Amino acid sequence: MTLPSPFIAALRDALPDASLTADAERIAPHLIEWRGRYRGQADWLALPGSTEEVARIVRLASAHGVALVAQGGRTGLVGAGVPRAGELPVSFARLRRLRALDPADGSLIGEAGLPLAQAQAAANEAGLLLPLTIASEGSATLGGIAATNAGGVHVLRYGMARDLVLGLEAVLADGRVWHGLSRLRKDNTGYDLKHLLVGSEGTLGLITAVAVKLVPATPHRSVALVGLDSPEAALALLTRARGALGDTLNAAELMPRFGIELAIRHLGADDPLGPSHPWFLLLETASGWAPARLAAAMEDLLAAEMEAGRIGAALIAQSEAQAEALWALRHGLSEAQKHEGGSIKHDIAVPVGAVPGFLTEALAAVTAQVPGCRPCPFGHLGDGNLHFNISEPEGGDRDAFLAQWEAVNRTVHDIVARWGGSISAEHGIGWMKVAEHARLADPAKLAAQRAIKRALDPHNIFNPGRILAADSL
């Protein structure tokens, strides 16, 4: 299935040459998702150079009934940005200007294709912080983090992308531009269109620019790694850390011994606390004021916990290099797992207080379902979001293991649902979880989501089939 030629002809009339290509070599990288689970197809690629060009593309797509697939940094993991035959990918790679940065407001406005890392660097230069920290920040774009409501390791302090997005500019289904690049902190003028587009994965409109909130810089930090007996002990430590460290607490990352061992084996990491603890919690505090007090507060907390016998060994980084090394352990877990064969992944969240109970139940269920499998659950304890990943049995058959992906997903998602959790904490629904979303979402919510999609994208031209199956609308 190719694009209708009258549509292509009209598009070529409407756009400058640089904004449309049929060059297979240039298109190729726009067809794959980096994890390799999705491969798409497209004969054409739109690369609009302005918001007005995006509006022209949308108007023509609407008139010709052609579906549009928005692409930012293409670091998604659920297939939302991979075009299928008959769809036109729209890359924001050429819309990447930093439009404004205002230190008095604490705001930055950038176009959809501006890489997150560049926006972060601009904020840093102004003595401020754009506090969204994700592994893919070098490639991920402002438009992408808004469209997918990106998360990361600092959510417990600063919230998700939606909590940082102040305003949007977007092209809606009728081709009109919504000029919503507000820098306001307070605006109660009817339904919040911004929060509807954030996290909509390109299915309600095309985001062309984003205004984000900047916060005071936190140049000083204290990073500690703590060895623990159990997730319960980690949760208890987290609760006391919140009390002692207040909102300087930046991150609280849970890691199992198995993950640390993989990082040692495959990435040459040091073994900072030795083999005697089954679980680890990485704590980070940061602040721009009272820097001298910061490390002391961490030391006081951990000394008291150790004295009370509630934690095992603990290591407080004594330098930035040591802090980086502790973080490298955490950031290396996904990479290290790749060396152990296939991995069935879950991006789930449960209420923070439910993490230990969920883990007990889910670990028992998956090891019963796939004997010998090696779970490596890790992630953001501070916001209840775990990457519940399961490596194949040692010496097992990779393909046979991965063939159980969906069955294992269903097992885990059922348990997540019982604990009041989310089957997609960070990555979204995309293609990957459409059926699971339809199976497990609250029926009233699902009906409302379908009504919203029909209302705002009546011809289903924006990323059809993602989030909600086309035949459910």
Add this chain to the structure above:
Amino acid sequence: MTLPSPFIAALRDALPDASLTADAERIAPHLIEWRGRYRGQADWLALPGSTEEVARIVRLASAHGVALVAQGGRTGLVGAGVPRAGELPVSFARLRRLRALDPADGSLIGEAGLPLAQAQAAANEAGLLLPLTIASEGSATLGGIAATNAGGVHVLRYGMARDLVLGLEAVLADGRVWHGLSRLRKDNTGYDLKHLLVGSEGTLGLITAVAVKLVPATPHRSVALVGLDSPEAALALLTRARGALGDTLNAAELMPRFGIELAIRHLGADDPLGPSHPWFLLLETASGWAPARLAAAMEDLLAAEMEAGRIGAALIAQSEAQAEALWALRHGLSEAQKHEGGSIKHDIAVPVGAVPGFLTEALAAVTAQVPGCRPCPFGHLGDGNLHFNISEPEGGDRDAFLAQWEAVNRTVHDIVARWGGSISAEHGIGWMKVAEHARLADPAKLAAQRAIKRALDPHNIFNPGRILAADSL
């Protein structure tokens, strides 16, 4: 126009006696808004005792085409909760249980009618903070603060109500209950229904319970009042305060000398810094950790500012009683203004950096439009939200002055729009600003809001005519 008798008969069948009344004396307080601008009409009042009863009311209202008007603490200011003839007010006064409080999660779940102050007290007892601080918190309810996206004095640190709402339970137009009382921090499973209902002023569904986020307690605070030459000087101080105090900065409230004088004259307030400064900034920092450093950081900042000649006199509260007295000045401004005759009010926001420019332009415009009028602009400089209130000329004619309300509103709102601001920062649209919203909102946003209303409330039974005029749908 009264309610159709078959509807009333069906309602009496469906509800226990306690959940429906025609007692005029009990109904009377449900017909007025406390500022006195709106007076409603109703022969019946529903007082559901459970979510299931709310669902029955919605199903019957839908079947009989009767409009429902949700009522929380009835502290709104724009008429959204005042019933018109033919509408049934639905009070949540009997749905007021605290359902759960989980310190590990930092979450609280309360029914829609639970007063905010009671929820705050429960959080405090658990050593946590529900950081929404509004003048009406004794009466305002959890359902009301969610439905209207309440703001208050701590928005610059903690955000609006929507930033604190984790989940909702609500009855949607088809009578189904959305069980969305999530306590999750991360949940990317399609369009965010919560953020759509928050701030919808009862026009998309009836919120029956709310899950809110609690944050670490901040038992220690430092409060200072600073005399300044101009709003520009206040903005410059705010910017430096953000740098020096980081996210311990809790509030930054701008007040004009005229307002302080009214508080002295009518409320017997002390004059803390004397008459020589035309503007004042109230600063508050608070923290639960490093308490000893807190007051010192405020002192360091203000000493440096004074030495550099950038601020006039400054007073740092030396006790909780002094801190309260400084806050009493700020909280007394609305009350004090009442003693000076009629007041034309605006609840507006502009980008923080635009406050001085906006003030210059708006003050010139209103004093040109109404010679002798006495503006008293005050409010939340830290988030750009000003209560731009204008007292009548001394010895003037109150009615003649108030007759210019809408004309003056239009003048001010036009200037707000030019500065990229909001004509309703905190209070919402309700009845009061429907025409101004339609006149000034971005056309694409307005079209999307209308499409959303039609999609989620197809028979227009929820608070019709509020936010969006019925004949615009």
